[in-house]
Amino acid sequence: MHGRSGSSWLVLTLFAAALATAATAAPAQSPRTLIVAAPQTPTGFDGDLPKVATRQMVTQVYEGLVRYKRVTGTDGRVTLDATQVEGHYAESWTVSPDGREYTFKLRRNVKSPFGNELTADDVAWSLDRAWAVKRTSFFLYNLIGLTKWEKIAKYEIKMILKAPNLIFLPMLTMYFPPLYDSVQAKKHVTTDDPFAGKYIDQNTVGFGAYHLQSIKPGEQVVLTANPNYFRGKPWFERVIYREVPSTANRVSLLKTGQVQWVEDLPLKQIADLKKDSTLKVESVTGTQPATIRMNPNIKPFDDLRVRQALVFATDYAAMNRSVFEGLGVRVRSTVSPGVPVAINAFTGERDLPRARALLTEAGYPNGIDVNLNYAGTYWWMEPVAIQFKNQAAEAGIRVNLQRLPDPEFVQRGLVVRRDMALATQGDASFVLDPVFMVWIFGHSMGVANRNHYKSDAFDKLTMQALAETDIRKRSDMVADLQRMHANDASWIMLYYPGVHQAMNRCISGWVWHPDDWPRFFDLKQDAKCAK
């Protein structure tokens, strides 16, 4: 027996040694390939019907008729100017005197990887499709009053609104409605599937810088440069988007140079990486406020004093230190910093005596019991909930934490449901427009108004602001709206965790976009590193 077990160990050792020898050799990496480590690979590519990680991909494939103007700062970094929109797929546009009709003249030679040129037919088909599938694009553009579109000429299309609306152009900077190469898409149309839904879900048919080359579910997606892209070939000819679920591994891979770009790291890791001189971390505030929201239609939050008590029970500075690693930027209103007319609508700090007094006034001298729902949709939700529980206890607010599965949490925040009394929430605004932000966060039918804040006065003023074309009047309205929302205290305004992009130190050119996803076209690799 001795001899046999000894042989087993020998076999095992030889096996391990053989594998270890094999491990040492690895193929050389192509310098024009960008390797991205991400928590998940996409499962669908239809921008209007997004699934897991769809947005990361469609932002590389579908681009807008217009875009925000780029501004180069004194430090050489390029940022978006939220006040100016310039042509992209559209070369120019005109607006009718009544402000309702926009006629876009399309740029020539904007071609898809299939060689088809962008025409008014493509834009019209894409809008037809959006209206047929009735999802994100339809919802947003229908709400702002886009009612009709018509082809004027091969390279000219007119879009007609119910009423003038200054949000319309900034909204067109987004990647939706995705503008499809309808010539290619129509090849996959069937009677049951008149808009090639199945094909578009698993393929890309855009005019953008990249297109889908291959997908291995759960492993990786490979994007390759569109050889016909109208702005020229991107620096990175290929992007390998690799699934690496473990955060620790994504960090290790970046540190060892195995990947050049890492997505979705918690702030703890970001804070550590910022100290590492061999890497680069670039940060912006972003548009996604971390908040705890109270539903004013559900007891006890129908009482303003209770809502205010929670607001004043929160220790903001401690929250920033313990959850956001000191990197957070305070939320002061529903409009993100950096967007025109963002004001400091809420400037309060922790005030425990005031919180207790408000509770007593509201009829809760012995404190109050509340349930706080949260989920894993954002990394900060659980630590924020735990911190808040401890902080609120000092004001006599006894918080019972209830973690929900992500799907249930998402569903309960939908406009059609909104039945959580108290919940952590974080939504980003894809449009850098103050009216858009107050509208989605505060209007009673706003898509990101997940706590069902409802005020007739707020709704009325929002609709007026949406239709107002006088910039000054519009700005005054937006300032009033921010103050109204803050005074009604349905949000505990915490911090913007920020958008922090970790990358290899040789990568440059990252431009932050409001949807938080990079455009790989912007990225370049230092020539010295490429050798």
Added chain:
Amino acid sequence: MHILRLVLRRLLLALPILFGMLLFTFLLVRVGSNDPVGLLAGPTASAEEVAAIRKQLKLDQSPLVQFGEFARRVTRGDLGQSWLSGKPVWGELASRLPATLELVILGGLIGGIAGVAAGLRAAFHPNGWFDQASRVVSLAGFGMPTIFLGLVAIFVFFYLLGWAPPPMGRIDLLLTSPPTITGSYAIDSALAGDWEAARSALARLVLPVLCVAIVFAAPLIKQTRAIARDVLASDYVRYARAAGLPPAVVKSIVRRNAAVPVLTFGTTEFIALFGIASVLELIFSWGGISQFGLVAVLKGDFAVVQGYVLFMSVIAMIVFALADAVVLMIEPRAGLR
């Protein structure tokens, strides 16, 4: 023929268990207001859209009708659609199974050989240096959380020493995966004559397979030792020794008599490896079925969880039936019990 009958009987006995699992997984989705409609409809859905999807999924019907529909679909191999990806669960599970099987079978094989060999040797030389050392190894394997074991392995062998390839899946990013024959990248690449891919796939197996092997071997060492010690203390072994049989023959008797309980124990542990593998697959970005199931649990994709539980139940039953057949081959009297 006798063995085939036994396996068939075992599989027939599994039918009520499968029905129970079907009911359990059905309830799993319905308990705790886990409703896919919100996810499928998207954050901007109108009430009409939500109602239409609810009707389409037949969620507007009674639970009994829903269960009947669910059972009918399952018998046709339709496990529904993932709430997150919208893809058929069956396809998602089947495409990821080979990755897990490759990991678990290889790890189980190495861990099994090493664990049983070490356990027997420790039993034959109690309290010797090998026995003491194997106890320490076994205890460490037991006590160390799998995720920690995997992360430490990556930290030491990839990050510090640079011996292991990056924990980024089953094959180098820049290589093409082979056409599927067996589902194992290493074997399929070799069969396709792509030696670079085969070497890359083999290299990426090292750390995760060794982690699985350690986790599997730890309890096996301890259990094999205990079983073998019991056999050594039995009357028939004492008689064999007293009769003057050579030590090699006595050891052979011990091995043969310890085989059935060790195999039974090993089978249970082997099934558990699929669960354990989920954590290792996650940190090695393996893309297997266990990782898929774990992510579904974490993300609340209960349609996948439901399918995963059912799928794994069937695999467990097949493995147990096969183990019974092997037991019968080793010990024909087992069929009479």
